[in-house]
Amino acid sequence: METLYLGCLALGVIFAVVSVIVGDLISSALHGIFDVVSFHFISPAVLAGGITVFGGAGILLTRYSSLENGPILALSLLSAAFMAVVMYLGVVKPMDKSEMSSGFSMSELPGRIGEVTVPVPAQGYGEIMVKFGASNSLHTAASFDHLLLPAGIKVVVVEVKEGVAVVSEFEKRKGEDA
Structure with missing residues (x-):
């Protein structure tokens, strides 16, 4: 299980670094990919953040707690879900509303x-x-x-x-x- 957690953490960190470096290219490439899913809160930033938190929480709980794999998996999923909601409500949703153009016709x-x-x-x-x-x-x-x-x-x-x-x-x- 630790390999899964480490892989999720690494994937999330790599996504964050790459998105900082070539964020505009990724944004245009992924634009509309999540439109098939009817849930508005699923965006690449929220999804990548949730995966990263899942991996990080899993590694921390595996190494520093005496819990078994099942409770660690459940707590990691809960942590990821909670942080994804916080990220959506605290970052993504306010930024969607803040976009404003001064252009007019x-x-x-x-x-x-x-x-x-x-x-x-x-x-x-x-x-x-x-x-x-x-x-x-x-x-x-x-x-x-x-x-x-x-x-x-x-x-x-x-x-x-x-x-x-x-x-x-x-x-x-x-x-x-x-």
Whole structure:
């Protein structure tokens, strides 16, 4: 049994070292391999971590306890399962949620609320800032209603024409007729 534990430990350590060195290649090679299994928590990192803990716990319990092979196997499996769950909940799941792209498509602009950063003249171009997720993006803007839009007011993007956000004032300013 000690050979099995040592093999699992060595396999896990080798996988960890290789994944640090060529992690992107392994990631692209293994991408989708576990999609056949319907359990989302089975990922290469969790699986390799569980195998490594199984081997390490097995070796430690074999060498430093007076337990028989059956209880050692059971405790090693429990340790591996526990650490796999901890790794999934503490590392893999939070990292899946943390992936965020600041990329966007111009087709996502219509309907978004922005703020004028450079005044938009009645005829001509200014600039607006629109928030996308955690980042802000600046866009060239033109007035939909052909009205002067001063800096600092809220606008809504009506449409995008040839890469230019065509905007209208979001709320009428005080003192203007409706």
